[in-house]
Amino acid sequence: MPSPVDILRTVFGYHAFRGQQAAIIDQVSGGGDALVIMPTGGGKSLCYQVPSLVRPGVGVVVSPLIALMDDQVAALRELGVAAAALHSGLPPAETAQAERALAAGRLDLVYMAPERLLGERTLDLLAGTQVALIAIDEAHCVSQWGHDFRPEYLGLGLLAERFPGVPRVALTATADDATRRDIAQRLALHDAPLFGAGFDRPNIRYHVAHGERLRERLLAFLDTHHGTDSGIVYCPTRRRVEETAAWLGGHGRTALVYHAGLPAEQRSASQRRFLREDGVVMVATVAFGMGIDKPDVRFVAHLGLPKNVESYYQETGRAGRDGLPANAWLGYGLADVVGVRQLLAATDSPDERRRVEQRKFEALLGLVETTGCRRQALLGYFGEQLAQPCGNCDNCLDPPVTFDATQAARLALSCIYRTGQRFGVSYLIEVLRGGNEPRIGALEHDRLALYGQGRERTAAQWRAIYRQLVTGGYVSVDVDGHGGLRLTERARPLLRGEQTLHLRESAPDKPRRVRRGGSAAVADADQTLFEALRAERRRLAESHGVPAYVIFHDATLAQMAAQRPRTLVEMAGINGVGGAKLERYGQAFLAVIDAVA
Structure with a gap:
């Protein structure tokens, strides 16, 4: 029987295991179960691929997506490993060939979707062969508390009964304590040791841009740092996806479109091209990405806000899976904050679930608005402490300028109150800057004592102040009406002069396009x-x-x-x-x- 290190060197071409890989592989190769929490790019696949080649029999891998199965099978075959997939997208002849190879014991690994694996025909087929191990990838899909719950995963607990003595390993990149407990319970991994490799992705540099002209700022960032690189740009709506892809295409980028409203053939074609070509930018909703095994994604950008930190972590984690430098860039404004809050308010989820989702979104706002180290804030959300600032995020590399915003914030809050707590940001800024918006005269808001008192600040600076008042919880947005702002209880001590407030200074933004022309991956x-x-x-x-x-x-x-x-x-x-x-x-x-x- 070959040793794990021999397999690693001769088959995969690597010379040493990383992190906890060796301990996990020893556990599973020896016949034990395991629950593995390892960040994207940490080498989860080796944790079941190597034991499958060490142990006699075939390794059975549960995977949620056809694209992921096909990619991993293709990669293994290039390494000389006998691998196959069984899924609904295969022609009947290929399915029959794979099943014959499985029954004859000629496969090292076989990949299946959970619904295929749990079919009686497949279970009977596996019962007649020697199974080396069962690996359940993307295991967070089994948890109803997770952010990507898939009901078909619930039946996988049956495997413990049908294949007693066969080691089972569940793997995921994102799982908080509640999700981990759910995984262990639902998959009957009660005594499985937990291998937690931590959530830090030190090769990813985090950037956040606030305010306006976000597409221009994104393009300048890509041209400066990623002249020939592949990457993903996430947008919150299908319309924004299509507009952004067209705009990037008009500025010399090879930009593809992916969202759930497109025909399946078009989505598949875009995905294949993204996987097979260099320098392609995929502009997509979050319908794209799970199971994408492309290791050389050099950047992930968000034009808008995810719903929670877990989604942000998983989506940005698709960059730099190969361990080389990568960037995570996020741009948003107040309209994006309002949009997500409206979406959360409109869900028909139970009240408890809705409150959980709202708390998760508030945590995301804390991350993107922080003036401290973003990596410390991100890891802190998952319960990890980073002793020192990372030195590899925008706030560490270019510390933000803050200012005493107490008086400006009081003026902004007073304007909300004096105008009746029913107007949006644009109107309030018109009042503060002494504008000529027709409603101002009609409503006699030009007679307010604060009318025109904010002329010394630009409209962009006032928008930045209002955005931070909203994200800081001093102001709420009417998500059921037209986006009118209202004061919250938290605003009361600030208005009374019992509290001071420091905010991030809104610096003038002049996006510059600097064509780098190369890849961020090499010197x-x-x-x-x-x-x-x-x-x-x-x-x-x-x-x-x-x-x-x-x-x-x-x-x-x-x-x-x-x-x-x-x-x-x-x-x-x-x-x-x-x-x-x-x-x-x-x-x-x-x-x-x-x-x-």
């Missing part, structure tokens, strides 16, 4: 060789009919570009170059290095 000195290696990888991927990253990850190409191996022996020392890939592709990439270096 400038290695860009030419890296791009040549990517071109060869793209050629090979097209000829094999697989996504480019299945040939080699960006991290592997970046190491080649930096170390410039000249022989197959030296190439074998590059992480991600296992025996099968060395034999299949080694000479082709050595030729590129010889030609360019």
